[in-house]
Amino acid sequence: MFDLLNGTNTHMWLPKEEYKDKLKNLGEGVQYESSWTSIIKESTKRVFTLSSHSPSDFDYIDAGCGKGKVLLVWRKLLKNYTPHILGIEYSEELHKICLDNINNTSGAEVNVLLEDVTNVTLNTKASNLCLYLYNPFSEKILSNFLDSVVHSYSDIYIIYNNPENAHCLFSKGFEMIYQKKGWHANSTYSIFHIKK
Numbered sequence: 001m002f003d004l005l006n007g008t009n010t011h012m013w014l015p016k017e018e019y020k021d022k023l024k025n026l027g028e029g030v031q032y033e034s035s036w037t038s039i040i041k042e043s044t045k046r047v048f049t050l051s052s053h054s055p056s057d058f059d060y061i062d063a064g065c066g067k068g069k070v071l072l073v074w075r076k077l078l079k080n081y082t083p084h085i086l087g088i089e090y091s092e093e094l095h096k097i098c099l100d101n102i103n104n105t106s107g108a109e110v111n112v113l114l115e116d117v118t119n120v121t122l123n124t125k126a127s128n129l130c131l132y133l134y135n136p137f138s139e140k141i142l143s144n145f146l147d148s149v150v151h152s153y154s155d156i157y158i159i160y161n162n163p164e165n166a167h168c169l170f171s172k173g174f175e176m177i178y179q180k181k182g183w184h185a186n187s188t189y190s191i192f193h194i195k196k
Contacts (some may be wrong), residue, residue: 001037002037002069002072005070006101006104006105007104007105007178008067008068008072008101008104008105010034010066010067010068010069010072011034012102015093017101021183022072022085025173034066034067034069034156035069035070035132035133035134035161035186036186036187038075039161039186039187039189040069040070040073040074040077040132041073041077043132043161043180043189043191044073044074044077044130044132044142044159045077046159046178046191047130047157047191048118050157050177050178051128051155051157053128053155054081054082055078055083056081056082056083057126057127057128058083058084058126058127058128058129058130058148058157059083059084059086059122059124059125059126059128059130059153060074060078060083060084060085060086060129060130060132061085061086061087061088061122061130061131061132062074062086062087062088062131062132062133063088063115063117063131063132063133063136063145064088064089064090064133064134064136064137065087065088065094065098065112066089066091066094066098066136067094067101068097068098068099068102068110068112069071070087070111070132070134071085071087071098071102071110071111071112072101072102072107074110075102075105075106075107075109075110076105076107077094078107079107084125084126085109085110085111086110086111086112086122087110087111087112087113088112088113088115088117088120089112089113089114089115090114090115090116090117091116095112095114097126098112099112103186105160117137117141117144117145118141118144118145120145120148121148122148122149122152123154124153126153127153127154127155128137128153128154128155128156128157129147129149129152129156129157130157130159131149131154131156131157131158131159131162132158132159133158133159133160133185134161134162135161135162135163135165135185136161137165139165139167139168142165142168143168143171143172144170146168146169146184147172150172150173150194150196153196154195154196155193155194155196156174156193156195157191157192157193158174158191158192158193159189159191160189160190160191160192161185161186161188161189162185162186162188163188163189163190166190166192169192172194172195173194174192174193174194175181175192175193175194176190176191176192177191177192177193178190178191
C-alpha cells in the first residue's frame with residue numbers, strides 16, 4: 001500500500017543471491033526486506049515518548065537502509081522539524097532504488113551514503129541519535145558499527161526491528177527500555193538506550 005500511495009519501490013524483497021554487486025561483506029548481511037510503515041511510525045514515536053529530547057535534537061540513521069522505506073517514513077513524520085536523516089547502504093543496486101524513491105517523494109532532507117557500515121565515518125549534526133536497524137547484518141558487523149557509533153553521540157536510542165542479535169547491544173552496555181513482540185518478525189521490535 002505504501003508504494004501505491006507514494007509512487008515508490010520499497011516492498012519487493014531482494015535475496016542476496018540476486019544482488020548484482022560483488023560486496024566485501026555480502027556474507028555478513030541479510031536479504032533486503034522493508035519494514036512496515038506502522039512499525040516505523042510507532043517505534044519512532046515511542047522513542048520520542050521515552051526520551052526527554054525534541055525530535056529536532058536527534059540525528060536519524062537507518063543502517064542498511066535498502067530501498068529507503070524507513071527514510072521515506074521519517075521524512076514525512078519529521079517534516080515539521082529540522083532533522084538530519086541519513087541512510088547507509090552498501091549495495092549499489094539498492095542505493096540507486098533508494099535515491100529514486102527519495103527523488104519521487106517530498107519532505108525533510110534525506111542523505112544516503114553508498115558505503116559499507118564498517119567503513120563509515122559519521123558526520124554528526126546532533127548529540128543524540130535515533131538509529132534504526134531491521135536486523136541488517138551479522139553480529140560481527142553490528143558490533144564493529146556500534147563501536148564507532150557509541151563514540152559519536154552522547155545519548156543513543158536504537159530501534160531494533162527483528163532483534164536477532166540483541167545480545168550484542170547488551171554487551172556494549174545498552175539497556176532494553178521497550179519491547180514489543182508480534183506475530184511476525186516485522187512486528188517485533190525492541191528499543192535500546194545508552195547515555196554517556
